[in-house]
Amino acid sequence: MTATRVRVQLRDDRVAVPELRAGDALVPRILDVEGRRIRIALVGRCATLLAGDRVEVAVAVGPGVELELVEPSGTVAYDGRGAPASWAARIEVGPGGALLWNAAPFVIARGADVPRDLHVDLADGAFALLSELLVLGRSGEAGGALLARQRVHRAGRPLLVEDLDLRDAVLRALPGVLGQERVLGSVALLGLRPEHIPGPHATPLAGPGALARVLAPAVHCAQPVVEAFWREWRGLVQAAGTSTGS
Numbered sequence: 001m002t003a004t005r006v007r008v009q010l011r012d013d014r015v016a017v018p019e020l021r022a023g024d025a026l027v028p029r030i031l032d033v034e035g036r037r038i039r040i041a042l043v044g045r046c047a048t049l050l051a052g053d054r055v056e057v058a059v060a061v062g063p064g065v066e067l068e069l070v071e072p073s074g075t076v077a078y079d080g081r082g083a084p085a086s087w088a089a090r091i092e093v094g095p096g097g098a099l100l101w102n103a104a105p106f107v108i109a110r111g112a113d114v115p116r117d118l119h120v121d122l123a124d125g126a127f128a129l130l131s132e133l134l135v136l137g138r139s140g141e142a143g144g145a146l147l148a149r150q151r152v153h154r155a156g157r158p159l160l161v162e163d164l165d166l167r168d169a170v171l172r173a174l175p176g177v178l179g180q181e182r183v184l185g186s187v188a189l190l191g192l193r194p195e196h197i198p199g200p201h202a203t204p205l206a207g208p209g210a211l212a213r214v215l216a217p218a219v220h221c222a223q224p225v226v227e228a229f230w231r232e233w234r235g236l237v238q239a240a241g242t243s244t245g246s
Helices: 219-245
Strands: 004-008 019-022 026-034 037-044 053-060 067-071 073-078 086-093 096-102 106-108 113-120 127-136 146-152 157-166 185-188 203-204 209-216
Touching: 004 026, 019 026, 019 067, 026 185, 026 209, 037 073, 037 086, 053 067, 053 096, 096 219, 113 127, 113 157, 127 146, 157 185, 157 219, 185 219, 209 219
Parallel strands: 004 053, 037 067, 053 086, 067 096, 073 106, 086 113, 096 127, 106 127, 113 146
Antiparallel strands: 004 019, 026 037, 127 185, 146 157, 185 209, 203 209
């Protein structure tokens, strides 16, 4: 499938007209632009993920730009009847730039088989705030197979490297993995470490960053925790970006 591409740059201290390219699954639409800040929606144009689908998103944020991506609706990976479907995003953020992406729920229905890859490259002085809700199964389902991989680099050095293998329903139900929960909510603050990291949901990364996680039986149970961290850490990212851009 054709990749969805978003590229934003500054011109005369304001966001220039961005380069947007629609993919087969997602269409980028400008919501608003204010100075150095821009909001863009990723609008679904068809049912995804079906068997054999390969959804790809490429995002490039220029120096000094704050880009917020908005998803009006979630993603459902449907039963592929033995055929996998994949989702991948590659993100680059320049010095003093920031990406905010509060993703809609990503549901892995019964019978789905999904590798999900996220690659983030941050320049020195760049920031990103990413949140996600991974949901194993629709209502009443155990959910399909998910392999979620994250690779985050800052100034060329690893900041977060993670493989979350939830393909085996028996193993992921063990204590210390998911247990009986089916929703995993995450908020990743990248390029910036908060002075205070409240427990028990959050932990600092080895470099400048922090990761908050919550397990829950349903999306509405996980959302309050995810939204609380999102609001708090969003303010930190925007303040840091303003300071860098001034």
